[in-house]
């Protein structure tokens with residue numbers, strides 16, 4: 001009988017706290033399409049100030065935040081965006097920039113640390129006055145932290161260099177900052193400084209920050225004005241969104257300060273897992289709240305079996321492939337949860353049933 005659930009699938013799984021629920025219940029609201037929801041205005045004003053940009057816009061998801069941002073920057077037919085081959089926009093957003101926006105993705109290899117070699121970015125740029133055959137590069141996208149690289153942080157120095165390259169070629173820079181606060185805390189760099197070079201940033205409130213729903217796009221006033229119109233076009237114009245924004249305001253107050261603790265718990269779990277025979281964990285590369293766990297060659301089991309074994313004990317783990325799993329720490333995972341998860345992983349790899357000759 002499972003008596004407790006330890007949900008390590010993602011930092012998107014957090015439940016609203018009592019303070020968030022109370023704020024939602026008492027939120028001052030109005031129609032944000034016909035006018036301006038006052039609580040949405042408060043959140044957008046606060047986020048623009050925090051991120052060091054002129055303006056901000058609440059959107060229902062990080063996927064819509066990236067889609068709207070890319071489409072505002074790539075506003076002419078035949079536009080092209082340079083992005084990492086392993087980035088969220090390219091892998092997990094249904095190809096929306098192309099299928100909905102008609103923007104051509106120019107994939108450049110992501111390094112293991114989430115960066116893209118700057119010389120490869122420059123080599124991928126297609127000059128608008130160039131060959132008749134080519135799309136026109138309009139935008140470069142980075143992702144910080146980089147989820148598929150295990151939550152690795154892009155440094156401010158690297159980000160500034162990419163920003164300089166974009167300016168040199170008359171391009172814009174967008175940062176998928178779903179976990180930008182995690183990067184800021186891990187690097188010890190104020191978040192507004194970390195994104196200073198970016199023309200736009202999409203910030204998820206629904207991840208490590210722990211809000212139930214939503215993201216915020218930040219940028220210039222002109223950019224946000226265009227983004228607001230495009231959000232409506234995409235069906236994202238919402239009415240009394242102060243209910244959601246009130247929870248986000250509480251989340252910002254409550255949880256940014258807890259991100260370092262999430263990172264410490266991730267490192268603690270990674271250090272324990274790397275000692276488990278049959279698992280391979282690069283604990284040294286754990287910079288924020290994510291840990292990728294690989295099954296070692298020759299270990300006669302699969303991620304599916306381990307995830308099932310863990311789920312039977314109340315621990316939810318994201319299966320990435322037949323030999324890879326991911327755990328993500330968040331403010332609703334305690335230190336004792338971490339120890340419990342580690343002990344269950346140790347048991348899973350020791351149990352005959354989980355390991356068998358066929359590795360089935």
Ligand SMILES: Cc1ncc(COP(=O)(O)O)c(C=O)c1O
Pocket residue numbers: 012060061062063064088089143145146147176178179204206215
């Ligand atoms: C790096 C990154 N960007 C964007 C998103 C999209 O956010 P949402 O799930 O709110 O659409 C996610 C995850 O969800 C993510 O991990």
Ligand SMILES: C[C@@H](O)[C@H](N)C(=O)O
Pocket residue numbers: 009010011012092147
């Ligand atoms: C799966 C992915 O879309 C989500 N952003 C996560 O990290 O959980």
